[in-house]
Amino acid sequence: MDPTGGDPHLRALGAVRSCAGLPGRGVGAVTHQPWMPxxxxxxxxxxxxxxxxxxxxxxxxxxxxxxxxxxxxxxxxxxxxxxxxxxxxxxxxxxxxxxxxxxxxxxxxxxxxxxxxxxxxxxxxxxxxxx
Structure with missing residues (x-):
């Protein structure tokens, strides 16, 4: 299951945050999602x-x-x-x-x-x- 729901903006944001080594990496840093712990x-x-x-x-x-x-x-x-x-x-x-x-x-x-x-x-x- 794609945790971004196929949203290209979330996928891109997660990739940028991960590559940059930012805290709270990935799409989960945007806000809490139902699929996230x-x-x-x-x-x-x-x-x-x-x-x-x-x-x-x-x-x-x-x-x-x-x-x-x-x-x-x-x-x-x-x-x-x-x-x-x-x-x-x-x-x-x-x-x-x-x-x-x-x-x-x-x-x-x-x-x-x-x-x-x-x-x-x-x-x-x-x-x-x-x-």
Whole structure:
């Protein structure tokens, strides 16, 4: 069974992540899929600027490493604005994803696009329904 459901975008993303040696390799790094085992304990992190303004919300099994990626490796114009962060832990990735979605919609971080009410989730929802 093809875990990507035949989606060429997921297959390509998984290949790129695997070749690049990125953490959370493969298509599973995009989001939890029904065919994947849950990776377990997952942190929901919030990034703040020096004034305490919420700039980004995300989830990761290793949030400290993921925050370093945001701060130093991703070409985002806001990456140098990161001054502090918090982490809230969940027992499963599914719980963390639900909390991430509701937190983004309620707290409206400046730089999230996925799940933000001002943006359309359609580009992501079609990829996460594969399987």
């Amino acid at each position: 849950d990776p377990g304990r997952t942190g929901l992190y919030r990034l703040f600027d020096a004034s305490g303004v919420l700039i980004y919300i995300g989830i990761a099994t290793k949030p400290e490493e993921r925050i370093k990626v945001h701060r130093w490796e991703k070409p985002k114009p806001w990456r140098h604005d990161i001054a502090s962060h918090t982490v809230e832990w969940f027992d499963t990735r599914i719980e963390a994803e639900a909390a991430e979605k509701s937190s983004i919609r309620a707290e409206l971080p400046l730089h999230n696009r996925r799940h933000h009410p001002a943006y359309d989730d359609a580009p992501w929802s079609s990829r996460t329904q594969a399987a």
